[in-house]
Amino acid sequence: MLDINIKCKKYENISIIQDLSLQIQKNDFLSIVGPSGCGKTTLLQIISTLDKSFEGEVLFNKRELDELNIGFMFQDSRLIPWLSIYENILLVSKSKDEEEIIDALIEVGLEDYIESYPKELSGGMKRKVALVRAFINKPKILLLDEPFISLDHPTAQALREELLKFYKKYKPTVIFVTHNLKEAISLSSRIVFLDKKPMKIIYEYKIEKDLFYNLEDPNIDKVKEKLLEKYPNILSGKIDIN
Amino acid sequence: MISQTRITSIFAIFIFWQILAVLISSDTFPSCIDVFKSLYFHLLEGELLFHLFITLGRVLIAFIIAMSIGVFFGILMGNYKKLDSLLDTLLIIGLNIPALVTIIICYIWFGLTDTAALLAVIINKVPTVIVTVREGARTVDQKYMQIAQVYKVSKFETITKVYLPQIYPYIMASARTGLSLIWKIVLVVELLGRSDGMGFQLSMFFQFFDITSIMAYSSAFIIVILLIETYILRPLERKVNSWR
Numbered sequence: 401m402l403d404i405n406i407k408c409k410k411y412e413n414i415s416i417i418q419d420l421s422l423q424i425q426k427n428d429f430l431s432i433v434g435p436s437g438c439g440k441t442t443l444l445q446i447i448s449t450l451d452k453s454f455e456g457e458v459l460f461n462k463r464e465l466d467e468l469n470i471g472f473m474f475q476d477s478r479l480i481p482w483l484s485i486y487e488n489i490l491l492v493s494k495s496k497d498e499e500e501i502i503d504a505l506i507e508v509g510l511e512d513y514i515e516s517y518p519k520e521l522s523g524g525m526k527r528k529v530a531l532v533r534a535f536i537n538k539p540k541i542l543l544l545d546e547p548f549i550s551l552d553h554p555t556a557q558a559l560r561e562e563l564l565k566f567y568k569k570y571k572p573t574v575i576f577v578t579h580n581l582k583e584a585i586s587l588s589s590r591i592v593f594l595d596k597k598p599m600k601i602i603y604e605y606k607i608e609k610d611l612f613y614n615l616e617d618p619n620i621d622k623v624k625e626k627l628l629e630k631y632p633n634i635l636s637g638k639i640d641i642n
Numbered sequence: 643m644i645s646q647t648r649i650t651s652i653f654a655i656f657i658f659w660q661i662l663a664v665l666i667s668s669d670t671f672p673s674c675i676d677v678f679k680s681l682y683f684h685l686l687e688g689e690l691l692f693h694l695f696i697t698l699g700r701v702l703i704a705f706i707i708a709m710s711i712g713v714f715f716g717i718l719m720g721n722y723k724k725l726d727s728l729l730d731t732l733l734i735i736g737l738n739i740p741a742l743v744t745i746i747i748c749y750i751w752f753g754l755t756d757t758a759a760l761l762a763v764i765i766n767k768v769p770t771v772i773v774t775v776r777e778g779a780r781t782v783d784q785k786y787m788q789i790a791q792v793y794k795v796s797k798f799e800t801i802t803k804v805y806l807p808q809i810y811p812y813i814m815a816s817a818r819t820g821l822s823l824i825w826k827i828v829l830v831v832e833l834l835g836r837s838d839g840m841g842f843q844l845s846m847f848f849q850f851f852d853i854t855s856i857m858a859y860s861s862a863f864i865i866v867i868l869l870i871e872t873y874i875l876r877p878l879e880r881k882v883n884s885w886r
Contacts, residue, residue, distance in 0.1 A: 448792050449791075449792070450788055450791055450792060467794075469794075470792060470793075472792045472793075474785075476785075478785055478786070478788075478789055480786050480789065480803075480804060481885055482807045482885040483803065483885075487803075491790075491793075491795055491799060491803055491804070492789070492793035492795060517885045519885075533793075537793070
């Protein structure tokens, strides 16, 4: 289980996160939805061990996360421009297994771009590489910070499917930050809604389903409508009941 | 390879030089052909190559040491603000001390030795390398460093594959300007206090007002520097920037 207990996280003397407690079951796919500036990215940086300047602790199965394999997809693909696609994956790979890397790239349809540099790839292709990179070490925790933002609808949908394929294969514990409620409903089994300054959980929603919905699935719209009908301002961090 | 434009520009310089020499027609302005005849003579004599290699050796040693120290401190000062403010005044002094003063002081303190000569050249070059590399270190993009951190990439790979490639253009820039600056200072150092090398020979020719030999020696050295630039530095720079 991923156990997040943050007493306080300040930035320039302003409290961004205060007394946040969040537990995520192993292999769970959790979405975080909240208004801009509520500290979602900061939270992911704390979990990923990029940010250690906070009071509290983040534990996975009661152990610190420093030695744990974590996958992270940022808002931008963040591929290193002077390394080829293959080298980008090789850099982060623990096994340094050439075959494994090439197989993973073939799996997402990038067999013709293994030796290419990131600038030669389209936005969607770059995200695919970032996806492969996130999964290459079979991570225990996968952090996704709006990874499909600024992509056109078909490309984003194709990537969501790739993500689900990898997720089902490796079963990491996922924290998925998004603005898109439909996306959150379609991918996750639990959604946490946040308010800002300081960040607090205002509502949790568990999605009862066996299979993941396609984004076009009418059930998603139903769930979304039901949620927004009850809490019309939930996306801007308000829980005033209609 | 040397490009066609480069060859054309070199030929244009030679033709301009030859015409100017014919027009001026003075002993103190030898023609291009006279200089090449003199160059051929000095090459056959063997003296030129001897002094050329002595000077090149000094340039190479000073270059390697100055670049290593400069890159090391440039990176440190670009990353650590406290160290930067501590050494910044020293750096400004280093940048502004005339090369001649450093050379004279080194010769007085350490005697007319090769060590003193090299030290003077290194002291002159190091500050300019530091300034350039420090700028590079300040522009390092933290978002790529975060990738290395999240995926727990080893320190060695983080430095060689993520950090250093971001400051290679700055290191290359200071290497290219460094080479030309160093060989100019080495000549002055040799002229003032060594008994061999191109600078020493130039001072001898100066005493005899042998301007043709002075130009022949200078041409030989310029040719060598151009070759280093064309066959070592430029290809290296192309390789480093191939991803662009």
